[in-house]
Amino acid sequence: MEEKKLSERESLELISQMIHSTRKNLEVGSGNQFLYWGYFTTALSVLLFLLVYYTGDARWNFGWFTMFLFWGFMLWEQRRQVAEVITYTDRAIMQVWKVIGSLFVLTVLIMCLLTFYYGRVDFSLMFPLSLLYCGIGVSITGVVIRSRLVTWCPLVAFCFAIYMLMAYTIHQSSTVDWNLYFGLSFLVMMVLPGHYLNRKARQVC
Incomplete structure (x- = not known):
């Protein structure tokens, strides 16, 4: 079979259609992953801040591990709601977030191993x-679509991440306020883009 060569204009149109399809899948496809993750993380950060602040018990921070349960729920939802058309850019975004998810798992596993070795870990x-991992994932997603x-909304998360890392270098311990910084970062990094993408989707549909 003779392959049909696409002209430059046809190639650009094909790429535009793929990006448009990916945007639609991301925006409306499975309820918008950005909004799910953004609202859940923001609500959890406020809840844990209140629990730690009013009880004085830092053990409430282990509630952050419920994010892994939420992640499992989201994976189950994704398998139940499969997009009609999966483009190359769809797959690229999925692979990016698969790597980001692997970084989370790897980081927690290493921390747990160090806990057994040193007897304690922070x-x-x-x-x-987490802010760096998610921020990079969101920015790459923005570049693709x-x-x-x-692309630029994660700058707020990057600023808070740098501040937190700098606090470690000058031997300052984390504070309960970090929960709110974390929630605010996700509010700007995921909730704002999520609503923006949904609004754009409604204009197109």
Whole structure:
């Protein structure tokens, strides 16, 4: 069979259609992953802040591990709601977030191993690392779907992550306020882009 060569214009149109399809899947496809993760994380951060602040018991911070349960729920939802068309860019975004998810799992596993080895470990380091991991994932997603707002919204998260890491270098321990910084970061990094993408989707549909 003779292969049909696409002209430059046809190639650009094909790429545009793929990006448009990916945007639609991301925006409306499975209820918008950004909004699910953004609202859940923001609500959890406020809840844990209140529990730690009013009880004085830092053990409430272990509630952050419920994010792994939420992650499992989201994976189950994704398998139940499969997009009609999966483009190359869809797969690229899925692979990016698969790597990001692997980083989370790897980081927690290493921290747990170090806990057994040293007898103690500071899990608050997950705050800046999580902001960096998710921020990179969101920014790459924004680049793929050609959305400047999605690409640059994680800057707030990056700023808080740098502040937290700098606090470690000058031997300052984490505070209960870090929960709120974390929630605010997700509010700007995921909830804002999520609503923006849904609004754009409604205009197109």
